[in-house]
Amino acid sequence: MLPSSRKAALLRASVNIAAASARTSSPPTPVCLLKISRNVSIVPAEHDPFTTQYLERFGKKPRKGLNEDMVERTARNSITDKVKEFVPPASWESPDADPVILVQNGIRLGKMQILLRYYARCREAGRTSELTSQDFEDILKMIAGYKSSDGEGARALVEVYEDMIAAGHSPSQRAEVAMLKGLASSKNLAAAVLHVRSLQAKRPAVLEGLEVYNALLQLLGDRRRGEAGLALFERMLKAGRKPDSHTYAALIDCHAARGDAEAAISVYNLLVREGYKITPGVLVKVLRAVAPLGKANLINKFFDEFAKRGWTPPTAAWAAAMRGHAARGMVGNEIGLMYRSMRRAGVPGSTDLYSVLINAFAALGDTAGANRAFYKAELVRDFRPSSSMYASLVSAYANKNLYLLGWRVVREALGLHNRLDAAIVAPLAEDMIGKHPDYVRDTLTVAGFSPDDCGEVITRLMQALLVKGNGDASVALFELLGQEGSFWKELTITGGQYKVAVEAYAMKGDIAKAQEMFNQWETAESSSTHARPYNILIEAYTKAGNVDKAVETFKLMKPRGVVRDVGSYEAVFGALEAGNGDPALVKPFVAEALAGGIVPADKLEATTRAFAKVATANAWLEGLGI
Numbered sequence: 001m002l003p004s005s006r007k008a009a010l011l012r013a014s015v016n017i018a019a020a021s022a023r024t025s026s027p028p029t030p031v032c033l034l035k036i037s038r039n040v041s042i043v044p045a046e047h048d049p050f051t052t053q054y055l056e057r058f059g060k061k062p063r064k065g066l067n068e069d070m071v072e073r074t075a076r077n078s079i080t081d082k083v084k085e086f087v088p089p090a091s092w093e094s095p096d097a098d099p100v101i102l103v104q105n106g107i108r109l110g111k112m113q114i115l116l117r118y119y120a121r122c123r124e125a126g127r128t129s130e131l132t133s134q135d136f137e138d139i140l141k142m143i144a145g146y147k148s149s150d151g152e153g154a155r156a157l158v159e160v161y162e163d164m165i166a167a168g169h170s171p172s173q174r175a176e177v178a179m180l181k182g183l184a185s186s187k188n189l190a191a192a193v194l195h196v197r198s199l200q201a202k203r204p205a206v207l208e209g210l211e212v213y214n215a216l217l218q219l220l221g222d223r224r225r226g227e228a229g230l231a232l233f234e235r236m237l238k239a240g241r242k243p244d245s246h247t248y249a250a251l252i253d254c255h256a257a258r259g260d261a262e263a264a265i266s267v268y269n270l271l272v273r274e275g276y277k278i279t280p281g282v283l284v285k286v287l288r289a290v291a292p293l294g295k296a297n298l299i300n301k302f303f304d305e306f307a308k309r310g311w312t313p314p315t316a317a318w319a320a321a322m323r324g325h326a327a328r329g330m331v332g333n334e335i336g337l338m339y340r341s342m343r344r345a346g347v348p349g350s351t352d353l354y355s356v357l358i359n360a361f362a363a364l365g366d367t368a369g370a371n372r373a374f375y376k377a378e379l380v381r382d383f384r385p386s387s388s389m390y391a392s393l394v395s396a397y398a399n400k401n402l403y404l405l406g407w408r409v410v411r412e413a414l415g416l417h418n419r420l421d422a423a424i425v426a427p428l429a430e431d432m433i434g435k436h437p438d439y440v441r442d443t444l445t446v447a448g449f450s451p452d453d454c455g456e457v458i459t460r461l462m463q464a465l466l467v468k469g470n471g472d473a474s475v476a477l478f479e480l481l482g483q484e485g486s487f488w489k490e491l492t493i494t495g496g497q498y499k500v501a502v503e504a505y506a507m508k509g510d511i512a513k514a515q516e517m518f519n520q521w522e523t524a525e526s527s528s529t530h531a532r533p534y535n536i537l538i539e540a541y542t543k544a545g546n547v548d549k550a551v552e553t554f555k556l557m558k559p560r561g562v563v564r565d566v567g568s569y570e571a572v573f574g575a576l577e578a579g580n581g582d583p584a585l586v587k588p589f590v591a592e593a594l595a596g597g598i599v600p601a602d603k604l605e606a607t608t609r610a611f612a613k614v615a616t617a618n619a620w621l622e623g624l625g626i
Helices: 004-023 052-058 068-076 099-109 112-124 133-144 152-166 173-185 189-202 211-222 226-238 245-257 261-273 280-293 296-308 315-327 332-344 351-363 367-374 387-399 403-417 422-432 437-446 451-467 471-478 495-508 511-524 532-543 547-557 566-578 583-595 605-614
Strands: none
Touching (some): 112 152, 152 173, 173 189, 173 211, 189 211, 211 226, 261 280, 387 422
16 A cells, blocks of 8 residues: 555645646646546545554553543533545546546545545436446445435435446346445335345346345344344245355344344354354354343453454454443443553454443543543544444433533534434433423523524434433423523424424323324425324324224325335234224235335334234245245
8 A cells, every 4th residue: 555645645646737737728628637546545644544643643542531620621622623524636626527537536535425426426427337347336335334314325325226237237246235235224124125025036146145145134133133034044044045154143143133142152153163264253243242141251251262263352342342341330440441451452442432431431420531431532533423422421421410511512412413313412301301491591501502503402302301201391392492482482493393292292192282293294394204203193093092093194104105114014003903903904004014025123013913914924035035
């Protein structure tokens, strides 16, 4: 790999070529772009996370500590301005730049948003047919790892896949695996199931190996569908498919999803006994399976296995071991010692590991320790703290009744991510219950939230209170919005707030008000295809004994373009069971669910019973080619 200085020099050369071209008096010519080698990632030195400066900082030992009087100052010290993003050179933004090369450079850089922007330009220019099969495969892999809450990733994935076929390329098994991962990461496991069915109907040769089925099995484990994963594994055996090491590795995750650590260990023992290749990833999976048990002997046994095999435990292994030891009561400095051992071994941290570390100090009531764990030196550059890290730090403050400091951390999280997860504000929600509206207003004002931010904060607070089962408090918070004399009167109630209010009033038992909020949400977000408000209203009518209204609400979804998810079917099958299950309705609803690729979740019993009544509990497996 080229040194950073050489990479920067090459990049400057490409910019200088473009600048020289622009200064000539001859007619404009296409911009000469430097095409990045597939094996070389060209990033300017100031953005390169592996510069000498960063390595020196990264190699430092963790700071020894913060005094209590430094906690507040550290909490206010935002790191958002220290995270630098790659900015493409001006020559790349020129309208004359070759869109195919731009896409290929976006792939090499590994920058998702840049890649999507350049791919859109390539599509507009009608040049996607010039991309190679490898280019398409790389794009699919990148999008598959892209997490988006609005479905942007899944839409882009389908678009690229269709362009690949239109360009005359036949997607390989690796490309199909990327498709499955990307579809499932959009929280739409049904789309992944339907894709496998389409392969069976159109390109059955792709399913001759194990790669696609292994990927689907892994997705079921990742999405906590352990029972469905076991059913798929049994079907593979009956079809004569001989499992490989990847199959068994995915099966470990399926057992872990069911909470069956003993079965996960049995699969690992089988791999060892039968001579299958054991990889560090397999050991990490077993560690994750046994961690919730909090048994030191099991955790140490599988963690020590890395050293026995001559491997350095990866970050994920350390995180799983720390989580396991925390589950058995190890806190604070004990976990900190493990972290220091990890850093001495040269293993980098991760957001998951830092969350465990922060929680360990929080359990000890050590806010200074939690701060040290959050504001590690390696967070300064090219590291974005995750929502779980912020939630852990906020929890540390809330445990010590330092609510204002907690809110300042929430403000920092909102500034970095431009949105909030309810989990981040959840530790602070209890403090808002029963408080005067002035307290809510003053707390957020002193914490530094702008009026524009308050709407997002209120929405997440409402959600957090619902998770805690406190519908009354969530309703009370919602009713502050737009109230005359209230701090929030100038805020426009958003569709998102109406959506949460549906659940809040339903939890409170006020079905009429829940329906009113549902109508307001539909008006505010007429193009929304979110299924959850429908699901909540169906469940609310079921609890109120109005099965007809519940079924009527379910029937509204399809004409309005709302895709029914597994929660929708669980709600309507629950309603039909409460009304003694009209067979005339159950059968077509089951047929529709199966046609839509719905996979029953482990804890959704009404759906499983409905499937079993009409067909079989695992009827979703039909059409998968096994």
